[in-house]
Amino acid sequence: xxxxxxxxxxxxxxxxxxxxxxxxxxxxxxxxxxxxxxxxxxxxxxxxxxxxxxxxxxxxxxxxxxxxxxxxxxxxxxxxxxxxxxxxxxxxxxxxxxxxxxxxxxxxxxxxxxxxxxxxxxxxxxxxxxxxxxxxxxxxxxxxxxxxxxxxxxxxxxxxxxxxxxxxxxxxxxxxxxxxxxxxxxxxxxxxxxxxxxxxxxxxxxx
Numbered sequence: 001x002x003x004x005x006x007x008x009x010x011x012x013x014x015x016x017x018x019x020x021x022x023x024x025x026x027x028x029x030x031x032x033x034x035x036x037x038x039x040x041x042x043x044x045x046x047x048x049x050x051x052x053x054x055x056x057x058x059x060x061x062x063x064x065x066x067x068x069x070x071x072x073x074x075x076x077x078x079x080x081x082x083x084x085x086x087x088x089x090x091x092x093x094x095x096x097x098x099x100x101x102x103x104x105x106x107x108x109x110x111x112x113x114x115x116x117x118x119x120x121x122x123x124x125x126x127x128x129x130x131x132x133x134x135x136x137x138x139x140x141x142x143x144x145x146x147x148x149x150x151x152x153x154x155x156x157x158x159x160x161x162x163x164x165x166x167x168x169x170x171x172x173x174x175x176x177x178x179x180x181x182x183x184x185x186x187x188x189x190x191x192x193x194x195x196x197x198x199x200x201x202x203x204x205x206x207x
Contacts (some may be wrong), residue, residue: 018100020160023061027078027159031089040082045141048075066203069136073166075157076140080147105156105165106181109150111187118153128184132177136169176189179206
């Protein structure tokens with residue numbers, strides 16, 4: 001069994017599109033058929049072994065040799081995309097915009113929700129700190145309600161970024177959780193210089 005995460009990692013060799021972006025586009029196209037969307041939605045929060053209706057759509061798309069964490073991440077994100085509220089489905093046309101490190105991870109989406117008063121800061125921070133201590137097995141069942149809350153409030157989720165983060169979570173949790181927390185506090189925290197004494201601000205500029 002391979003430890004690699006094909007279909008959710010680096011861009012193809014021709015550099016045209018990340019595999020995770022291609023997968024998201026594939027699922028979005030599948031969801032244009034209501035029956036298919038309904039089938040994919042049955043996998044919400046479930047392990048791959050219980051996603052019986054998803055296999056016909058995802059097995060042909062994914063490599064036979066794939067790390068179990070990566071496979072579950074693909075099934076989970078496919079189900080989450082299929083379960084989007086109607087308003088989010090109508091507005092969601094996946095475009096891979098910007099450099100990868102600049103794209104919004106789950107921490108940034110939670111920050112946007114706080115800024116829009118969709119989620120209270122204490123609740124968002126609590127979710128982030130809790131997930132930072134959990135395995136992906138504990139996070140997956142939480143995602144349907146959380147992402148639906150975000151989408152219903154008009155906050156977008158970058159499915160390709162979430163896919164890659166979930167695929168690597170158990171093997172690189174500290175780094176990914178730190179990225180989520182940094183993105184959250186960078187977006188919600190006030191400008192440090194706003195409340196900084198003038199003398200301290202000048203010192204920072206001089207350094």
